[in-house]
Structures are given as structure tokens and as C-alpha cells.
Amino acid sequence: MYLIYGRKHPQIVLDSYIFNVQRTSGTKSRWRCKRSVRSLGSCKAFLVISGKWVHASESHNHPCEDLSLKIAIPQSIMLKRVE
Ligand SMILES: [Zn+2]
DSSP states (O other): OEEEEOSSSEEEEETTEEEEEEEEETTEEEEEEGGGSGGGTOOOOEEEEETTEEEEOOOOSSOOOOOOOTTOEEOOOEEEEOO
């Protein structure tokens, strides 16, 4: 998993999918696939991050992004897949 400090908001890259932060509260945060907006396909995939744990849904409705990780910062996390 990688973190990108974007111009406006941070983004997370997991398995070459990009997530935008949706909301945070305390040590928990929820991230939505960047293609969750209707104009990009209304993808329903999301991540929930709690401390070092990441709960990832696996239901993208599109292929992964073609992206460069040059500006991404690797994160050490524990990944847990959820349906
Ligand atoms: Zn997606």
C-alpha cells in the first residue's frame, strides 16, 4: 500500500487501485475508490483504515489504474480482505 500526498487531498494506492479519503475520525478513516463518482463508473470499492489495519473490499468494477508510484510513499500496514 502506498500513500500519495496530492495537491488537495491524500490518496492511497492499493494493488494499483487509487482511493480518495472520504472521512476520518480519530485513528479510523474510510477511503473510496477514485472511480466511485458517477462520471468515472460508480465503483463501490472502499477501504477502512484503523491504526495499522486496513480492511479492503474487493469489488472494483474496472481494471486497475496505470500509474507511476514515483511520488508514492510506501506504508507498512496489515491488510485484511473483507467482502
Ligand atoms: Zn474501483
